[in-house]
Amino acid sequence: MLNQPVYAGYVEAPSWGVELRVGQHEPIISSQTYQRIQDRLKGGFYAPRQSNLNEDFPLRGHVVCSDCGTPLTACWSKGSYKKYPYYLCPKRGCDSYGKSIARDKVEGEFEALIGKATPSAALFNVGKALFKELWDYQYSQAESQTKAMGAQLVKLEGQLAKLLERILDASVPTVIKAYEEKVRQLELDKQAIKEKMAFSGKPSSTFDETLRTAFEFLKTL
Numbered sequence: 001m002l003n004q005p006v007y008a009g010y011v012e013a014p015s016w017g018v019e020l021r022v023g024q025h026e027p028i029i030s031s032q033t034y035q036r037i038q039d040r041l042k043g044g045f046y047a048p049r050q051s052n053l054n055e056d057f058p059l060r061g062h063v064v065c066s067d068c069g070t071p072l073t074a075c076w077s078k079g080s081y082k083k084y085p086y087y088l089c090p091k092r093g094c095d096s097y098g099k100s101i102a103r104d105k106v107e108g109e110f111e112a113l114i115g116k117a118t119p120s121a122a123l124f125n126v127g128k129a130l131f132k133e134l135w136d137y138q139y140s141q142a143e144s145q146t147k148a149m150g151a152q153l154v155k156l157e158g159q160l161a162k163l164l165e166r167i168l169d170a171s172v173p174t175v176i177k178a179y180e181e182k183v184r185q186l187e188l189d190k191q192a193i194k195e196k197m198a199f200s201g202k203p204s205s206t207f208d209e210t211l212r213t214a215f216e217f218l219k220t221l
């Protein structure tokens with residue numbers, strides 16, 4: 001839980017190629033707090049990244065050697081004039097040990113493979129059914145929450161009305177002041193509930209619209 005940058009307002013999805021970035025949602029903690037937690041978890045100091053190898057070779061560790069099945073490692077190899085990027089098998093004794101494969105070749109073939117892996121219609125239908133179930137659940141949750149908040153609002157209004165009557169009847173200034181303070185607090189509570197009600201409740205688009213957007217996105221992957 002302490003490793004979730006989403007609480008600091010960020011989003012990331014490495015498996016979809018989405019690097020850490022600022023999200024559209026409101027952060028719960030500041031990014032400084034998030035960073036301090038990470039530093040603390042690492043043992044009190046900040047360990048800088050070794051190099052950009054993971055950025056340069058995104059498939060490093062994820063693609064395996066066709067001879068021995070060991071995850072490929074990667075490196076920049078120095079040529080006469082410039083450096084060339086390669087993937088290679090790190091397993092001693094393997095036929096492919098130390099034989100460099102050009103980065104373009106590995107990544108090109110990987111891309112071609114991904115291109116073929118579009119989800120089947122059956123899978124889409126299962127996905128749609130699951131999505132619908134979840135949607136209905138969230139919808140009913142939101143509805144009952146809104147109802148509960150509505151009831152709370154009515155209760156607060158009642159308390160407020162009573163307090164105002166008491167203020168009218170009261171004559172001792174300190175008592176009036178105490179009542180007024182309580183009214184202020186109730187008004188704040190009321191405001192908070194109203195804000196929550198504005199955010200919960202109805203989804204911002206319909207099920208079909210959301211589904212279409214999500215699936216169109218998936219199809220482009």
Ligand SMILES: [Zn+2]
Nearest residue numbers: 065068089094
């Ligand atoms: Zn190998």
